[in-house]
Amino acid sequence: MANTVNNREVILDTMLLITKEGKHSHIALRGVLDKYQYLEKKERAFITRVVNGTLERMIELDYVISLFINLKINKLKPVIRAILETGVFQILYMDGIPDSAVCNEAVKLANQRGFRNLKGFVNGVLRNVARKKEEISYPNLAVRYSLPEWIVKMWEESYTEQEIEVMGAYFLAEKPFSIRFDPERIQKEQLIKLLKEEEIESEEIPGYSDALYLKNIDYLGKLKSFQEGLFYVQDISSMEVGRWAQPQNGDYCIDLCGAPGGKTIHLSQLLKGSGMVDCRDVSEYKVDLIRENLKKSHIDNVKVKVFDARLLDEDIIDKGDIVIADLPCSGLGVLNRKPDIKYHLTEEGLVSLVELQREILKNARKYVKPGGKLIYSTCTVNKKENEENTSWFLENNSDFKLIREKQRIPGVDMGDGFYLAQFQKEKHDED
Incomplete structure (x- = not known):
């Protein structure tokens, strides 16, 4: 036809x-x-x-x-x-x-x-x-880089004009996207060969032995390698959550806002079949996305449930070796992939997001066992949601200490704009 x-x-x-x-x-x-x-x-x-x-x-x-x-x-x-x-x-x-x-x-x-x-x-x-x-x-940065003026003004409080220009240019530039694979399931050389047979260009990423950049893709869903779950689409910055977490054999990990499942899959693979990842999200739709991706990835040391992270789950208090709080955010770090975010976001909406993040963090801290880790992350570039939330958390939780934090700047650091903070809960004296 x-x-x-x-x-x-x-x-x-x-x-x-x-x-x-x-x-x-x-x-x-x-x-x-x-x-x-x-x-x-x-x-x-x-x-x-x-x-x-x-x-x-x-x-x-x-x-x-x-x-x-x-x-x-x-x-x-x-x-x-x-x-x-x-x-x-x-x-x-x-x-x-x-x-x-x-x-x-x-x-x-x-x-x-x-x-x-x-x-x-x-x-x-x-x-x-x-x-x-x-x-x-063009009269200003906002028009030149197609950014709402209020976002540019907000960034000007924290970043230089040059840094804002770098971010703006990054969001508008064409770029490859990254995938992560499990070396226990397929070797990098094998995957590169399979992708080549499917007419997909791939490129190694320095410092990431389990990741590749892909180019020349028009429709990911038709690739047999993708259908079989041999790789998972995940930005470099998002991969850092699992790399920072470094789960140990047998750990119990909790992923509070887990959809669509990338960080949970990474944690599961790092556990090499041991331990458990407790992954949850707020709706059946989001949890179904997680289940679909788990099925493709042949993951079985994960349990999934619908749960609103704003509520306290008393069954897991003090149980988590690792708690991942990758929370709803403004998304200003992923404007290259979701450009319509900047047209819908408002200053009032940012205030509500900060309140939501703190509401969830109040519960997340209770799930961390003594000596355990809490990793807070967002895919945004906004100090109110990131560094200021970290300061707020430390001021209100004296039993946690900050191990490290990093604001990844798009165009300066590899991958999306992304923020990570790693906290550790103090052990009790008797421990």
Whole structure:
């Protein structure tokens, strides 16, 4: 059967799912790639590039569009706005596509979606952008790196302008993603060979013998090696939780907010079949994700349950050799993978998140046995959620000491922006 899918219509529909209906970008895009997995690799790559690129640079793109229209950007019809945003992205950042083709396809889209009367408007805006793109300049860091102004101002209290520029550039750059595998199950050389047979480029990561960078992937779900659970997609920064935890043979580990299961799987594999990882999360949906990933990874020294970490579980008080509190956070360290976060997050929301984190930490500390470890982590770059929470915790828990902490800066350190703090609970005198 001939392929009749119009890639730009798919892109427009995906953008509207995210911007108009509020669907998370990574979920919306994954659903689209699942639906159109029969498309050629080049076509799927084009869809992914335009959707992700437009979302990553939306503040910049809206600024550029506003230079060429006589009304406020938010007064545009959602369909027209999405057509212009994706069109401007292609003109500015996809050299392989002629500007004239971008304009023509955008006009066709407007017509197909019932906006025949706005074809001239769409055409005029895009052709003006194409003609004057070399003259466009940006007024500040927020526009240049497509970051909300309030986030830039918040970072300016803690980081230099150069550090903010490095982070901003990192979030916008194309980059490979990392995977982790269990050397007890498959050797690195074997996995590299399997991936090569599946036409996937891989690259070793210095200092990480159980991890690889992957490139040239358009649809992960079709890879047999992934379906068989021979590797797990996990960012380098997230792997540090297991490396810091260093579980010993027979340890009882508790992962309080475990979905989708990456840290639990890592702990389980480090235990080499011994001990137990008690993994839980707040909803059946999240726990099902954990179970699915455990099944693929052939893990059996894990028990999973639905449990709200804000509640106290008296059955595990003083029982955990290692307690992992990788808590809900603002996600400002993963804007390269989830760019829509920056458009939904608010300053008020940050305050609520800090309160939630402290509420969970109050319970987490009770689960640590004397001499045991508590590892607090977030995937954000925000001192209120990170260093200030660590200071608060130490001030209110004299029986814990801070072993080490690290704020990983995206673009400076490998991987996502990520924060880790490792605490140890004092042993009782009789111990």
